[in-house]
Amino acid sequence: MSQIRAVKIEVINTGTELLLGNTLNTHGAWFGRELFKLGLRISRQTTVPDGDAIRDSLQETLSRADAVIVTGGLGPTSDDLTREITAEVLGLELITDEAALRSLGEFFALRGKPMVDANLKQALCPVGADILPNPNGTAPGIYVPPRLNGRSNCAVFLLPGPPRELYPMYHAEVVPRLRALAGVENLHEALVLKFTGIGESDFHQGIDARLAEVPDLEYGYCAHIGEVDLRLIGDAAALEAGRKIALERFGNYLISDDESSMEETVVRLLKERGMTFATAESCTGGLIASRITNVPGASEVFTHGFVTYANEAKTGLLGVSPSDIEIHGAVSEVVARAMAEGALQKSGTGIAVSVTGIAGPGGGSEEKPVGTAWIAVAMRGGPTEAFRVFHPRNRKDFKLAVSQAALEAVRRRLKEV
């Protein structure tokens, strides 16, 4: 997007636990995605331990970047030195911010806890910098604008480490300031289209060239197991043009255009149609039911889940014929159909999905190698549909890929209703 100034942004994450491997650093990826929505990029991300180690890293960054976002080290303990070292590096005095002190006092009063002396330093702020309110914790953030910052032209954001404090503060306080710094117009928005059943390379071959021709449109892909997300960034006209190109070619594979997950989409469609849902799972072992019940309000539409891991469970709970299992095998079209129809009948729901497959590592054969699964969808008053998939992956990824294919089959069936 030509109207956005090229802004070099660096992220510094402080936290010994991030370097010991106890905690996965998810901030880096999160900032990457959020900044991408503004058409911005991270030029470098650095992780340093708690304490003094941030000094060198910050000093180097100030000489390179237009903006730096530092997370962590704003707490009350002796290891929390981000505020103090930043002021020192920038040559700014720290003074107590009365509003921040008051709001700290209110935070503790509300929780009926005493504020200890150690917390007092959390109200310290470099002279002239902005305090960024933290409604979700004790550590306010700090913004030092470039004009204040005599030793460089770099804007400095100090933000708390815990995601539930960091994320709201980023949206409320950092985004508007970054937009101003980078000249990002409010007109620019992001759109995420989630697809399944096709791979990233299909998009490259199918629509990359056409997307590249849309003026002021930025786009990127993000591939997961059983899903590819297309991210579009631009003004309303550019987004609409990009969406049209993607849907013309791949509309049939669209899960959602509002960042809803597959399971959220299925639950929404069920609610809209006033239908109830049941699952009959062998190889996915309850994962489809668990994904559905991750969605708030799933209890309105999801009633019964049958995890029929053993053959006796398939016959006893779902009424699958033992001779069908013997003749065709537990992983077969016949058994998948019988499982879905059994689940529909036993649960009294409107629609049911079944899966039966070979997760491995053992149990495969030449005809039915590890990774093979049969999926069936049964619906009240309609035919049962079945199909075979093949996902030769490790056990967990196999379960995820098969559960995605099963939910996609339900989604497509519901779209026809």
Added chain:
Amino acid sequence: MSQIRAVKIEVINTGTELLLGNTLNTHGAWFGRELFKLGLRISRQTTVPDGDAIRDSLQETLSRADAVIVTGGLGPTSDDLTREITAEVLGLELITDEAALRSLGEFFALRGKPMVDANLKQALCPVGADILPNPNGTAPGIYVPPRLNGRSNCAVFLLPGPPRELYPMYHAEVVPRLRALAGVENLHEALVLKFTGIGESDFHQGIDARLAEVPDLEYGYCAHIGEVDLRLIGDAAALEAGRKIALERFGNYLISDDESSMEETVVRLLKERGMTFATAESCTGGLIASRITNVPGASEVFTHGFVTYANEAKTGLLGVSPSDIEIHGAVSEVVARAMAEGALQKSGTGIAVSVTGIAGPGGGSEEKPVGTAWIAVAMRGGPTEAFRVFHPRNRKDFKLAVSQAALEAVRRRLKEV
């Protein structure tokens, strides 16, 4: 551990996708854990985009660190410049390594694919450096020892990015060289004890002081939902002393001392006792069954999972009395017991667990707030045991915490058999 030299190790991860947030950078945490096992620490981790950006970062690191591990950028495309830039920064000439070229040729021949010219650069190596074989991909790693490296005293490891290539190469090629650099004796080993039902602060208060007194023992904690891992590092005597201190105080809460997960431990105990297992889940919605079926070989012991989300499912599938649900509520001790006993009876297994609770966000009351769950364990020929837990968390974390408590109840019951 006093006999290990203090070695400053930095990690540089290259990859534009890591900074766009499309891919979570799991290398940092992985290296942190692996190096910790050697008694080593990462002093800084940096992520830079593909291409030329690694030059500055590498140059700075060479002046600070004793060893640097660089991942990514060893592929055949024009963006893969790690090898070339490293040689340039170190002032070393790149020459074709004949053994590497031969092994590249074999890699392609084995797969019946032609080797293209672009792959030729993957056999290039700085003069005198070591090629690190890559049995799992086309990109060999490179090790430049400090003595070769005229411009600094830093050892340089260049490793491929994909985990399935990186991890084996790290263990086979990097660990022995790091041990030599740091003077880590082979005698030093790591031990991970996994606990549940107690928090990190219990360990701090309960055993920190005693662990600190054990000569040459390093220790650290890692807290997850429903689990705390204690990592011990040292020689055999130190590990045994540390283990004894931990188990004396918290042995009752131990899940495993061999890095086995809760579900792996439960599946192992079931196999050892020749018992089969069933689940009856309401609020966890299939998560317990899904965790159990993540374990290879689960089909030997796990037969039936009932996901009875609706009350009719509890009555219809498990024989819970409708009047009990009406009088006591679906989230109650009476219903939890009836669900576990119903699952045991309907499945014919040796042991069954049930959970019924309020995941939220809706559905809570003053008496039974969101986060409440009842768990029951029924066993053939023994009494049914039930207890209440309270985990007021978001929906997914609630499900995980309750599933952990349920599996822990099964684990304890199995230990008594």
